[in-house]
Amino acid sequence: MTTYSLRDILLSFADKKGNKRILFNPGALGGINVNLIKISLLLLPFIEYALIFNPVVFNYLGIATAIVFFIVFLSIVMLIVFFVTWGVKKRVIKKITPSWNHYFKGKDILAVLSSGVTPYSDFFQHYAEILTQNLSEDEMYKALLNAFIVMEEENKDLISAMNRNNKLENRH
Structure with a gap:
């Protein structure tokens, strides 16, 4: 069991100004930085758009099907965002709980x-x-x-x- 410093524990769920994070930061505990996670999540809709509305796929699907696919896959992207956020929060809490209980x-x-x-x-x-x-x-x-x-x-x-x-x- 790794004991984290008090500052690392606090930085995992609060920013440097003391505000609670919406997406916890595993980077403070040696994991992936929260900014990288945010960028990845923000890029998902743009990647989806590029995959569906590129000339090859768009010509194959047609406008109506492409729009329907975009909407359906966008709902899947929203689920991915939810589950990634939930998973990160759960992992961070699991990691810091023993150290929190120590302090x-x-x-x-x-x-x-x-x-x-x-x-x-x-x-x-x-x-x-x-x-x-x-x-x-x-x-x-x-x-x-x-x-x-x-x-x-x-x-x-x-x-x-x-x-x-x-x-x-x-x-x-």
């Missing part, structure tokens, strides 16, 4: 990364503020621990309700 034991990374309402919904706001302070990795770690304390204090009612719900679910 922030008891803080669920899925709750931090969730788009819904969680006790840690404000994580990226706190992280962005911490980044403006230009702290060392140890200082950033301590600041993030304090941010978790603040978020848990602000959301103690939500945490209490979640704990009660978990206890009820474990009974059944």
Whole structure:
């Protein structure tokens, strides 16, 4: 198991300004850079267009069939984009979870990364503020621990309700 630095973990799901990434960055963990993935995904519709509407294929298919093929294959391209994005996110989370638990034991990374309402919904706001302070990795770690304390204090009612719900679910 590889233990990643705190900065690498944070750069895998947040940009340098502290904003949450839509497409996580496996490049921060030694994988393919997110920009290469984005370029590949953006090129797919253009490649499809070039394959269907080139003179040889277009003359063979005709205009109506070519348009239908383009629309059908474009829906397949959208599925490819979805599954690549989902797969990258899943692999990044799987890679960083052990290191995350090393730094922030008891803080669920899925709750931090969730788009819904969680006790840690404000994580990226706190992280962005911490980044403006230009702290060392140890200082950033301590600041993030304090941010978790603040978020848990602000959301103690939500945490209490979640704990009660978990206890009820474990009974059944």
